[in-house]
Amino acid sequence: MDGHVKAPTVVNGLNVDELFGLIERVKSEPEKANTHWRLATTWQGQARSRSEVEGYGIGGQEVPRRFSIDVDEPCELGGSNRFANPQEYLIAALNACMTVGYVAQCAVRGITLESLVIETEGDINLRGFLGIDSGVPNGYDNLRYTVRIKGDGTKEQFAEIHQAVMATSPNFYNLSRPVSLKPDLVVE
């Protein structure tokens, strides 16, 4: 029995020792920084799909994980309204990523969060998707969001964290900049 085992530092539920450990590993061994994400999505009839995760890669290691994500469309858009739709999942992906950003940025500064809510909204004109007017944007021109944050940081600290999240969040990056999409069609 070792009386000197140190309890991990946990802030906002995040193990900050492990987070700093990850940062140090990635600094000294850049190849540990690579993460690989993949999903297979299978049509389930009508407007429904199921996306399945079987694992992801980190630092060249494969980590098995199993999740499925069910998506549908509202009845007015040809679906059966059993699940949220693709535009809603996209916003959830953005908000969830930024949430992790705020929680982690607070944790490394020792700021305890009490609550965090992100409300996001956007508009899409169906004339693009329906092929009626190619001059109309098919997707979101913009997304407006409000971050409501409460914790023991100062206003200045939260403003700094807010900037840091915009500067580092992967999904903020993925939506605010063009991602090159590289398709391959296989007719079976």
Next chain:
Amino acid sequence: MDGHVKAPTVVNGLNVDELFGLIERVKSEPEKANTHWRLATTWQGQARSRSEVEGYGIGGQEVPRRFSIDVDEPCELGGSNRFANPQEYLIAALNACMTVGYVAQCAVRGITLESLVIETEGDINLRGFLGIDSGVPNGYDNLRYTVRIKGDGTKEQFAEIHQAVMATSPNFYNLSRPVSLKPDLVVE
């Protein structure tokens, strides 16, 4: 009793009469084309969040719908691995949207689909998110995807449909072009 009630035309589970009806309404009344999407995302502790849908707007009408989307991070990235992560949800949002596109483009051409699978993958270097190197992209530089489609269309028809999906899919648009993100921070 009217003996002339016509059964709806359903292809791939989609009611094609309703789809053409939507197209005609949006052509004659452009304001019917507006859709409004919104979510509120609440931090659940550690790296977990829950996004809640309460409804959406179409053609100025509010349609109540209730869904929640739970997101987490893998253990290696500070999470508890209870749910898929934000980068996986983003891919699911893209794949699900394109799935609806293929199904609808086939339906309006009277092509019956037998199966449709979209496999998508991408890489993210953690040096961006972890703030180690601001020269590293924080998100996906690119996403590669393979569409495996089977049905009674010709190879030429499926190639045409493939182009039409890229040209009209809202989430293909949202990822392949920059969406302007407009934040507001409220420290409570």
